[in-house]
Every structure is written in C-alpha cells, then in structure tokens.
Amino acid sequence: MADRMRLRDRCAVITGAGNGIGAALAHRLAERGCHLALADIRPHDLEATRMSIRERLGDASPPVSLHTLDVADRDSVAALPEAVAERHSRVDLLINNAGVALGGTFEQSSEADFDWLMEINLLGLVRMTRAFLPLLHESDDARLVNISSLFGLIAPPGQTAYSAAKFGVRGFSNALAEELKRSTVGVTVVHPGGIRTGIAQRARAPQGASNAQVEREQKRFERLLRMPPARAAEIIVDAIERRKRRVLVGSDAKVLALVERLMPVGYPAIVERLAR
Structure with a gap:
C-alpha cells in the first residue's frame, strides 16, 4: 500500500454535501480527480454543488451522482449503496459529514428534539457506516471519515445533545479503527473547530424561546465560526491522503484539545474566559 492514499479515479460518498464542509470536500476531492456520490436531504443544494464543480473544473470534472437522503431514515440509508453502485463501479471513501444543531440547555430541550439530533448526528453516521462497509471492504485501499x-x-453548557452525539462519533470511530486495523479500510475521525458554515442559522431552537433569544444565541455562536469551509476541507483531504487517524481542524480545536488534556475537569472555566 502506498504511503499516501491516491484519490484519482476512486469514488467518495459524502453526506451533507449540499453546503458547508460537505460541499467544500466535494470540490477538493473533485480537484484531485475523485469520483463523487453526493448525498443530502436538500436536492436543490446538491444540484448547486454539482454545478459549482462543473463551473470550476469544466471538462476536467469527474463523474458526480446526486442522491437525496435523510440519514435518519433507515430504509433510505439501506438502499443507498445499491443506488451508488449503479452509478459508480466502486466505493473507496465514505465521509459521514451530515449533521444538525440544537439550541438550549438539556432541560430546555424536548425529548423529541434531543432524539432528532441523535438520530442524525450519531445513529445516521452508524447506519451509513454499516451500509457501506461491505463496499469499502471490496476496495484495495479504502477510508471511512x-x-x-x-x-x-x-462539552460546553448548552450543547448536551450535540456533545453527546459528537463524543459518540469519536468513541465509535476509535473503536472501529482498532477493529479494522488489519483490513484495507482505514478510519479517520475529524474534530473541526469554528468553521464558517450555516449550521447556526439552521439550528433547531428550544421550545418557548423568543425570536430575540434565538437571534442573540445565533450571533454569539457565529462569532466563533471563523475558518472558511474550503480551508477546512483542504486540511481534511490532506489528512485523508496521509491516512491520519485523528484530525484537529483550526487553532481553536488544537488549543482546546490540549487544554482539555491538561485540565480534564477544570477546562470549562478557561473555555468560558476564552469565549468572552
């Protein structure tokens, strides 16, 4: 196996590919000649991603297929590998990127909203992994991201559901990487910091919150979203090529990961001061 993963003429499946990091990853992989199966719950966003790739690369654009998908829908996820296989001869890369956000504390969040986030951010990722692992195992050099x-x-306050899901992604990925380490399928877990996407605007508000409260929280959160998605995607794709197990995207992620390791109990006070 080569030192770096070769992406040209391989095929990547990307969820949440209609905007943000997912769309940026589609661009970066297309530039490297990677074929794409793009999935998102919003079909018009998927078409916009495909068109922007064509406008940028012209005749050099790789084959791109579009798949409308809700990762919380078990049947849709189970049917996707066959749909992708009909359009592409192989699957070498699965990037589980789809995600949502939920505002408010745990006590402000309804059980339905909490479950909604977990179904997408954690269980949807697990379902996609289970669905596509057989195709990844058929590749001579595959990666799950x-x-x-x-x-x-x-785990900051106001992020109980989101942190529960994302800590779950971390644990699932690390354990799976050990289980697959003697196979041709590698695993990369990515920890982006503040990436300038639309996740704050699309976050589900807690029940009973006023419009003014929601807008204030969105603006506070958006101040932390600084890195352009294109830069984040370049870091992630480079890490995929280098077969890295863990990727910290952004100086905020790197600094706070270190702070948490040094002060696993006391870090929240430092995070609060930095946020101010």
Whole structure:
C-alpha cells in the first residue's frame, strides 16, 4: 500500500454535501480527480454543488451522482449503496459529514428534539457506516471519515445533545479503527473547530424561546465560526491522503484539545474566559 492514499479515479460518498464542509470536500476531492456520490436531504443544494464543480473544473470534472437522503431514515440509508453502485463501479471513501444543531440547555430541550439530533448526528453516521462497509471492504485501499467536532473533545453548557452525539462519533470511530486495523479500510475521525458554515442559522431552537433569544444565541455562536469551509476541507483531504487517524481542524480545536488534556475537569472555566 502506498504511503499516501491516491484519490484519482476512486469514488467518495459524502453526506451533507449540499453546503458547508460537505460541499467544500466535494470540490477538493473533485480537484484531485475523485469520483463523487453526493448525498443530502436538500436536492436543490446538491444540484448547486454539482454545478459549482462543473463551473470550476469544466471538462476536467469527474463523474458526480446526486442522491437525496435523510440519514435518519433507515430504509433510505439501506438502499443507498445499491443506488451508488449503479452509478459508480466502486466505493473507496465514505465521509459521514451530515449533521444538525440544537439550541438550549438539556432541560430546555424536548425529548423529541434531543432524539432528532441523535438520530442524525450519531445513529445516521452508524447506519451509513454499516451500509457501506461491505463496499469499502471490496476496495484495495479504502477510508471511512467521520466528522465529529470540537464539541466531541470538550462539552460546553448548552450543547448536551450535540456533545453527546459528537463524543459518540469519536468513541465509535476509535473503536472501529482498532477493529479494522488489519483490513484495507482505514478510519479517520475529524474534530473541526469554528468553521464558517450555516449550521447556526439552521439550528433547531428550544421550545418557548423568543425570536430575540434565538437571534442573540445565533450571533454569539457565529462569532466563533471563523475558518472558511474550503480551508477546512483542504486540511481534511490532506489528512485523508496521509491516512491520519485523528484530525484537529483550526487553532481553536488544537488549543482546546490540549487544554482539555491538561485540565480534564477544570477546562470549562478557561473555555468560558476564552469565549468572552
């Protein structure tokens, strides 16, 4: 096996590919000649991603297929590998990127909203992994890439559901990597910090919150989202090529990961001061 993973003429499945990090990853992989099976719950966003790739690369654009998908829908996830196989001869890369956010504390969050987030951010990722592992095992050099978060390393207040899911992604990925280490399937878990995506605007608000409260929280959160998705995608794709097990994206993720390791109980006070 080569020192670096060769991406040209391989095929990548990307969830949440209609915007943000997912769309940026599609661009970076297309530039490297990787074929793409793009999945998202919003078909018009998927089409926009495909069109922007074509506009950028022209005749050099690789084959791209679009798949409308809700990762919380078990039947849709189970049917996706066959749909992808009909359009592509292989699957070498699965990037589980789809995710949502939920505002409010645990007591402000309804059970239905908490379960909604877990179904997408954790269980959807697990379902996608289970569905595509047989195809990944058929590849001579495959990789599973799971997008966790900075909040899979630290757990701030107001992020109980999101942190529970992203810590779950981290644990699942690390254990699976050990189980697969003698196979041709490698595992990478990614912890992005503040990436400038639309996740804050699309976050589900807690029940009973006023419009003013929701807007205030969105603006506070958006101040922390600084890195352009294109830069985050370049870091992630480089890590895939280098077969890295863990990727910290952004100086905030790197600094806070270190702080948490040094002060696993006392780090919240430092995080609070940094946020101010």
